[in-house]
Amino acid sequence: MPLKITVSSSDALAESVDLLGIPAARRDLSDDARIAALDQRLDGALRALAEQAKFDGSPGQALELPTLGRLPARRLIMLGTGTASAAGSEPAVRRYVASLVRLANDRAATSVAAALPEGIAGDAVRSAAEGVVLGAYRFTKYLTGERRPQTDVRTVTLHLDERPGARERTLVALGTRIGHAVNLARDAVNEPPNAMTPAAIAAVARKVAREGKLKLKVLDRRGMLAAGMTLHAAVGQGSANEPRFVHLSYTPKTRKQARLVFVGKGLTFDSGGLCIKPPTGMWEMKSDMAGAAAVLGLMMAVSVLSPRVEVHGIIGAAENMPDGAAYRPGDVLPSLDGKTVEVINTDAEGRLVLADALAYARALKPDLLVDAATLTGACVVALGKTYSAYYTASDSLARQMDLAAQHGGDGFWRMPLIEELREQLKSDVADLKHLGDRWAGSITAALFLREFVGDAPWIHCDIAGPVLADQARGLNPKGATGHPVLTFVRLVERFTKPSDGAPGT
Ligand code: BES
Ligand code: MN
Ligand code: ZN
Numbered sequence: 001m002p003l004k005i006t007v008s009s010s011d012a013l014a015e016s017v018d019l020l021g022i023p024a025a026r027r028d029l030s031d032d033a034r035i036a037a038l039d040q041r042l043d044g045a046l047r048a049l050a051e052q053a054k055f056d057g058s059p060g061q062a063l064e065l066p067t068l069g070r071l072p073a074r075r076l077i078m079l080g081t082g083t084a085s086a087a088g089s090e091p092a093v094r095r096y097v098a099s100l101v102r103l104a105n106d107r108a109a110t111s112v113a114a115a116l117p118e119g120i121a122g123d124a125v126r127s128a129a130e131g132v133v134l135g136a137y138r139f140t141k142y143l144t145g146e147r148r149p150q151t152d153v154r155t156v157t158l159h160l161d162e163r164p165g166a167r168e169r170t171l172v173a174l175g176t177r178i179g180h181a182v183n184l185a186r187d188a189v190n191e192p193p194n195a196m197t198p199a200a201i202a203a204v205a206r207k208v209a210r211e212g213k214l215k216l217k218v219l220d221r222r223g224m225l226a227a228g229m230t231l232h233a234a235v236g237q238g239s240a241n242e243p244r245f246v247h248l249s250y251t252p253k254t255r256k257q258a259r260l261v262f263v264g265k266g267l268t269f270d271s272g273g274l275c276i277k278p279p280t281g282m283w284e285m286k287s288d289m290a291g292a293a294a295v296l297g298l299m300m301a302v303s304v305l306s307p308r309v310e311v312h313g314i315i316g317a318a319e320n321m322p323d324g325a326a327y328r329p330g331d332v333l334p335s336l337d338g339k340t341v342e343v344i345n346t347d348a349e350g351r352l353v354l355a356d357a358l359a360y361a362r363a364l365k366p367d368l369l370v371d372a373a374t375l376t377g378a379c380v381v382a383l384g385k386t387y388s389a390y391y392t393a394s395d396s397l398a399r400q401m402d403l404a405a406q407h408g409g410d411g412f413w414r415m416p417l418i419e420e421l422r423e424q425l426k427s428d429v430a431d432l433k434h435l436g437d438r439w440a441g442s443i444t445a446a447l448f449l450r451e452f453v454g455d456a457p458w459i460h461c462d463i464a465g466p467v468l469a470d471q472a473r474g475l476n477p478k479g480a481t482g483h484p485v486l487t488f489v490r491l492v493e494r495f496t497k498p499s500d501g502a503p504g505t
Helices: 033-041 045-052 090-106 123-135 166-190 198-212 221-227 230-236 282-287 290-305 350-362 377-383 395-408 419-425 441-450 485-496
Strands: 004-008 019-026 062-066 075-083 111-115 155-159 215-219 244-250 259-270 310-320 332-334 340-342 368-373 387-391 411-414 458-462
Touching (some): 019 090, 033 045, 045 062, 090 111, 123 155, 166 198, 166 290, 166 485, 198 244, 198 259, 198 290, 215 221, 230 310, 230 332, 230 350, 244 290, 259 282, 259 350, 259 485, 290 485, 310 350, 387 441, 395 485, 419 441, 441 458
Parallel strands (some): 019 075, 019 111, 111 155, 259 310, 259 368, 368 458
Antiparallel strands (some): 062 075, 244 310
8 A cells, every 4th residue: 555645734742643753853852842742741751751861852863652542642753853953954854754754664653643843844845755755665575474564654644833735735745756766766776686787777767768758768789889889888798688878858848947967877786897896795786876776766856846957867787797708907998989998997897887978968968967976985985875975177066066965965075176186097008098096096087087078067976885875874774775866856956946046156
């Protein structure tokens, strides 16, 4: 049965549900009228327990208690939402609701009432609905018997202080569908690499195109070679699962305001090829198509939001395997762009696939070109598992990216394109070497990609860290996170609504 999300202005404390969620901002709990009322109903037990547990409203804190018949709800969870000023922000609301719904599933609760922070409206209401869908997500497709969850959250009521109207219901419907778009990306990443092959990525794109009325072009290996995508084809030539190039496009009905092009790295499995990776953690390289998954999720969201900008989603899908036909270190290959490239290490495959995809994308003359790639381990060393690096030469694009990430709730940190490192990419036998020396690996990868974007306004995102989570936390379950679909959605919206901080200003 599908999950039903409703909005209401009735008193959340009066709801007869399995689980009632109460947000608590980081401040003296006595300032909060709702918590004070609850505490009274529970004869002061709430504050006493909060004090005992040193609950102070920090994000991630949870205080859970049975209501023992004093409230119609069977259980109560108070969740920390951070500083009072930030508690009603999009990411805080999304995180609160997602944590609540995930806890509900963990407790086999099927009906949930979520009191929302006071005074939230607009995009925060949409975020609350996103939170429901993201919190309810579980990847259970391959579980059998007792390992399958026996129950699912079925109803979630979001309690606002103002009576919801048509606008709020629209926002909830949109948030729900954006949440599903993020979950599509999560599913694609969680799928094992034997299932999520390059052809399977193309099949997901076909489904997104059909359901969202988008245009779709798919090239198989022969088509790619005929088009001149030699680098991309070379990366896939050691695998029985042949590569695919995918191009989805959305055109607005009204006159378009801009053309945005998103490119995703789609390595359905990265064994490293002949420069094979050590076995420890190799399985994680099933997530090496997370950039592609983000592009798929974004395009699904775009088809729902119908922005007044043209949006293209491009994916370079391949599997990097060692084999008699595999490409080698030392190979010199032409790119779609015309430049020749000397291959140094077959495990630096992503930048080769992206080089061709970016050259293709740039020919579309975009007003904004964004790529997302699980490109380097060096990036994870630099920023960890919760932040992605982004690179751009443009300060105004950086500002748009920072704002989009802030609302989307994704960690993004700008890193520098250090010019003097460019000389590491000089080759004796070809126009370019595809790899620099050991240091600044994420930066030299970005500099290599830059060779293929010409003068397109470009943002490169190295998302190797945050696409898989080691543990459930906030918005995310353990496993695929759907990063950075929400940020890309906000980026598209920022280019659609030039009023709030026009791009180029
Ligand atoms: N897909 C990997 C990067 C990666 C590493 C993503 C860890 C997620 C987690 C990429 O293709 C790769 O193998 N990069 C190498 C480059 C090296 C050979 C220069 C790396 O980072 O070790
Ligand atoms: Mn690799
Ligand atoms: Zn890779």
